[in-house]
Amino acid sequence: MSDTSRVGGRQPSDWIESFAARFEAQEGMPLIAGRILAFLLICDPVERTAAELGAALSASSGSISTNVRLLLARGLISKTTRRGREAAVYQVREDAWANVMLRRLESVAEVSELTTGGLRMLSGQGDRADRMRKVDEFYSWLSGELSQLRGRWEAHSRRR
Amino acid sequence: MSDTSRVGGRQPSDWIESFAARFEAQEGMPLIAGRILAFLLICDPVERTAAELGAALSASSGSISTNVRLLLARGLISKTTRRGREAAVYQVREDAWANVMLRRLESVAEVSELTTGGLRMLSGQGDRADRMRKVDEFYSWLSGELSQLRGRWEAHSRRR
DNA sequence: TCGTGGCTTCAGTGCAGACTGAAGCTAGGG
DNA sequence: CCCTAGCTTCAGTCTGCACTGAAGCCACGA
Known part of the structure; x- marks a missing residue:
């Protein structure tokens, strides 16, 4: 998938780690929260389910749940629920x-x-x-x- | 001593704790570093030795040593050494x-x-x-x- | 060269919080 | 009314860090 392949001569996974490190230092965020944020900034399509985030970032469902809620509380991402049994999707709120x-x-x-x-x-x-x-x-x-x-x-x- | 008595209707020790708490949340500083900073902002005289800081804040000599160095590195306090066996004194660098x-x-x-x-x-x-x-x-x-x-x-x- | 005061170092302790993964809960579908 | 997908909760583990206090180090004075 394009999310983990080289783009523009740089590894997105490296960029994600740098981004997460900066947000840990600056905002006191857990690393995983920063990774989620970074991933949601560059993934295609822009919306992702909790399961996809966990798979992409090698994090447990519990961790995703906790950190996604942290980012929701700060107002940096939004959660969109869907009808039926479909999983909710998250995306960056770039305007906020x-x-x-x-x-x-x-x-x-x-x-x-x-x-x-x-x-x-x-x-x-x-x-x-x-x-x-x-x-x-x-x-x-x-x-x-x-x-x-x-x-x-x-x-x-x-x-x- | 006047440093721990009531001044202006408020306990300086409470003010010190509030100040330390804020700096912990905002700057990620250890509580003791914030306490040292707060104490050095209100103590009289303005210069204090490591031993005096430890006594005033009920902290060990090791803690004072570590946190004083942290504050020195950030440039928020200065250390003045004195001749002979006299202890060095620290004070706030309000201009910095x-x-x-x-x-x-x-x-x-x-x-x-x-x-x-x-x-x-x-x-x-x-x-x-x-x-x-x-x-x-x-x-x-x-x-x-x-x-x-x-x-x-x-x-x-x-x-x- | 020894003694002493003051500072720093460091091993040890305790605690806070990040992370995991399984169990439990919820809500739609059959 | 049960089944199941997906999410949340929670007990447990683990890592890291704040803090302690004693031992060691340094520098000056005698």
């Missing part, structure tokens, strides 16, 4: 990707809530609060910047 | 904080290297590359935005 990642970025700036609280805790402590003030200033600024990102992405994608 | 975090954010956009590579891998596959193209478009845009952030932070902090 930006949303999910932007939300994740915004959460980084939530540290500003902690630093602002810390600043209040140290109020009246004079110089002692200097460190906290500097860090808080950064996170407060970052918080504003990141919330603007979403608007800019919408403008950017509308523009084309 | 923005730099470290911006670099971390930029690494998120490195996924664009994978998606661009994936796109090349799927070249000539027509519709099959549509998913990848959309995701790649987002990461490429994000990559540009995040690299601009650094410039904007410098402008912002110079302005005040």
Whole structure:
């Protein structure tokens, strides 16, 4: 099948592993979740059943079940059920990707809530609060910047 | 000592735990590393020895050694050695904080290297590359935005 | 050259979570 | 109302990592 053969001079299976490794490091995802995501980005046809995912990635049905649910919860893939005894199929929600990642970025700036609280805790402590003030200033600024990102992405994608 | 007493109506030890929990979730840091960082943000005086950190956070000398090194490697704290047999002291590098975090954010956009590579891998596959193209478009845009952030932070902090 | 304080190293422990695979559940078809 | 395909659940295994604390190492002072 074309999914595991050479395409464009590179092994898709290598690409899948790289992708999974990156998502493990960056998002703390299990490797299998990253593999599912990567596979669903390049497979043809775009929709796959749980059994097909398990076969393609050499993972157990339990693992597929768990990780597919994780990806569904994050909003990165969708599940389409079909009538009768047919298996449900999964596919990448490429349109939701930006949303999910932007939300994740915004959460980084939530540290500003902690630093602002810390600043209040140290109020009246004079110089002692200097460190906290500097860090808080950064996170407060970052918080504003990141919330603007979403608007800019919408403008950017509308523009084309 | 004032570090563990009530300040501004909130327990610093609770704040330290919240801070550590957030950094564990967000940065994948060990809890103790987050505690050290939090403690160094609010302690008085600002410099502390490894032994003091261990005592304040109820952690073993080995744990302090490991996690202090992790924070040094990330550039979030500095180590100052002193002459003779005196213990080295650690303190927060509040000025480096923005730099470290911006670099971390930029690494998120490195996924664009994978998606661009994936796109090349799927070249000539027509519709099959549509998913990848959309995701790649987002990461490429994000990559540009995040690299601009650094410039904007410098402008912002110079302005005040 | 020895003594000592401070730091790092490392073997050992415990725990968390990723993964498996079989058993159980669910829902449509006969 | 049973059969069966497909999915989920769960107990068990295993790997990896955070943490400990004691032993070793290093550097300075005497």
